Amino acid sequence: MLRRTFLQTLAAAPALAASNDSPPNIVLIYADDLGFGDLHVYGSNLSTPNLDKLAAEGTRFTNWNSANPVCSPSRASLLTGRYPTRVGVPAVFFPQDKVGLNLDEQTLADLLKTKGYKTQCVGKWHLGATPQYLPTKRGFDHYFGIPYSNDMTPRVLLRDTTVVEQEADLTSLTRKYTEEATKFIRDAKGSPFFLYFPHTFPHIPLGASERFRGKSPRGIYGDVLAELDWSVGEVMKTLQETGAARNTLVIFSSDNGPWYQGSSGRLRGRKGETWEGGVREPFIVSMPGRIPKGKVSAALGSMLDVTPTIAALCGAMPPNKPVDGLNVWKLWTGEVTQIEREPLLYFDNVHLQCARWGKWKLHVSRYNRKVYSPAPATGLRNLLLPNPELYDLDTDPDESYDIADLHPDVVRNILAKIETQMKTFPDAIAGDWAVTKTKKVSPTPAGSLPRSID
Numbered sequence: 001m002l003r004r005t006f007l008q009t010l011a012a013a014p015a016l017a018a019s020n021d022s023p024p025n026i027v028l029i030y031a032d033d034l035g036f037g038d039l040h041v042y043g044s045n046l047s048t049p050n051l052d053k054l055a056a057e058g059t060r061f062t063n064w065n066s067a068n069p070v071c072s073p074s075r076a077s078l079l080t081g082r083y084p085t086r087v088g089v090p091a092v093f094f095p096q097d098k099v100g101l102n103l104d105e106q107t108l109a110d111l112l113k114t115k116g117y118k119t120q121c122v123g124k125w126h127l128g129a130t131p132q133y134l135p136t137k138r139g140f141d142h143y144f145g146i147p148y149s150n151d152m153t154p155r156v157l158l159r160d161t162t163v164v165e166q167e168a169d170l171t172s173l174t175r176k177y178t179e180e181a182t183k184f185i186r187d188a189k190g191s192p193f194f195l196y197f198p199h200t201f202p203h204i205p206l207g208a209s210e211r212f213r214g215k216s217p218r219g220i221y222g223d224v225l226a227e228l229d230w231s232v233g234e235v236m237k238t239l240q241e242t243g244a245a246r247n248t249l250v251i252f253s254s255d256n257g258p259w260y261q262g263s264s265g266r267l268r269g270r271k272g273e274t275w276e277g278g279v280r281e282p283f284i285v286s287m288p289g290r291i292p293k294g295k296v297s298a299a300l301g302s303m304l305d306v307t308p309t310i311a312a313l314c315g316a317m318p319p320n321k322p323v324d325g326l327n328v329w330k331l332w333t334g335e336v337t338q339i340e341r342e343p344l345l346y347f348d349n350v351h352l353q354c355a356r357w358g359k360w361k362l363h364v365s366r367y368n369r370k371v372y373s374p375a376p377a378t379g380l381r382n383l384l385l386p387n388p389e390l391y392d393l394d395t396d397p398d399e400s401y402d403i404a405d406l407h408p409d410v411v412r413n414i415l416a417k418i419e420t421q422m423k424t425f426p427d428a429i430a431g432d433w434a435v436t437k438t439k440k441v442s443p444t445p446a447g448s449l450p451r452s453i454d
Contacts, residue, residue: 023115023192023314024287025248027185027239028306029232030078030196032071032124032149032203035258036280037265038225044263046222050233051284054252058286059295059332063393065344065356066256067303069271069278071149072126073347074255074303075198079107079127079138081307081323083345085429090350093126095152100128101138104320108307109139111316112194120184121145122177123198136160140196144180146173150200170207173200174224178231182238189242192314197235198255199228202262221261249287249313251306256281268398273370274346274353275399276361285332292334299331299338300358343417350432351382355418359394362404362414365436368449383450384436386443388415402446 040048041055042062067077072092073084080087080101088102101107109119121135123145128134135143144159146168157165157173181197201207201224208223212230216222232252239245257264257278259271269275283301285291304325311318312327330336343357354363368381390404390411404411422433442451 022247023117025188025192025244026112026117026194026310026314027235027248027250028194028196029235029250029252030075030123030198031228031252031254032199032201033256033259033262033271034202034225034254034282035262035264035270036267036277036282037263038202038258039282041284042282043265046216046218046225048225048229050229050236051252054232054236054250054286055284056294057288058250058284058291058293059297059334061283061285061297061299061301063298064253064281064283064301065303066254066279066281067344068347069256069269069273071124071203071255075126076101076105077324078255078303078306079109079196080105081108081304081311081319081325082321083304083324083347083425085347085350085425086324089127090347090429093128093148095129095148095154097128098130100130100133103132106319106321107139108310109135109194109196111139111307111311111319112192112314113139115314115316116191117314118184118188118191118193119196120181120194121196121198122181122184123196124149124200124203125198131161134158134161142184145177145198146200149203151203151205170200170205171209171213173207174227174231175209178234181231182234185235185238185244186242188244193244195235199231201228202258204260206261246288249285249290249310252282252284253303254281266398268400272348274348274363276393276397279346291332295334297331297334297337300341300344300356301328301331302344304344342421343414345418345421347429348382350429351436352418352422352429352433353382355414356393357414357417359392360407360410360414361391361393361399362411362418363389363391364415364418366450368451370449381439381452382436383439383441383452385450386441387446389446390414399447404446 041052066074068074073089076084076089087105119140120142121140125147129147155168156163157168206220206224208227212223212227257271264277267277269277305328308323308325308327343355346354365384389402391399440453
């Protein structure tokens, strides 16, 4: 987004913040590897009564997208409003990595601290594991959680920067997270607060407490989702008991599509893929008197929008860098049904793979074979598709039928917009796209894997 447009987008911030007597509290609950079709309210046969209730008390979006199909990049975009390829997080971080989210980037917590917010992160961080990259250096007063994915070692549980468990017990993790989150809400009296609650599950390996283990007809995955749903209920109950609920914005979503288990809701693709099943997520927003109850919206939105929208709502100063997301408060409140925007770009690592513009999805490049975490894979290459593939997501949400030949004008328009946007990215990212366009590939059927001929 251009800086001028960005400043215009945030211009309404004081008016939004002033509409309440006090700044709103923010609770952002973020699951890990939860599929679009995993919640009952999104069509699953699993029971998720507390999330059903949250949706009934707020608005449920059916066309909301993560900025990336894997963990670290999606979280970087959520907390900055910027593409992960702008902020130094093109791929997943590992415990041995000495880097993280660029230190000159501001997080949502940084912005809210300037307005006097108490802030806490409870759960999976995954934006850098060395001290300068941990939540306590990125705007959060306190942190409690595993600093990366639970399949990585050492699986330490941290309180701030201190290890409290050398090997985190996965069976008690959701309960411990929930106790920490509800305690923070109770202790935050007298100040507005921001609770960022990124759950570890349902990322594998899965674990559930004795209360939930073996209770679901869908096995351990169902058990984990039942406990996750319980956790949401405990947070909502605590907001009610403390009187904070009437002035709290609650958001529930997830970072990317399902991995080995879980449902993408009949969308094509899963975690690690830029098909809709890898990036489209459940997205529920609720705030008494501000967000319509029981509404379902098909408006296009992105996790990139969360930080600029909340910053505007709370009257925070704009970030020190232009954001790619939009202030979509009017979408959340139902004042508008759509917001015009530039195409949403989807990268895998540093490689541009597709773009979403309104109902259209244009795929422009693809790996030469399917694999998750592509960087270490020998012989893996991202290749330009001989012919871009165009899908109408209104009528073909599972991206089954390439109709590029029927809409050449749409293809040309999106390609032109991609070229304009790519000029604004760091040299390494724009340069990779330039190189990708020079690679020679064999003609391939739509939807197949491209083959190099150079």
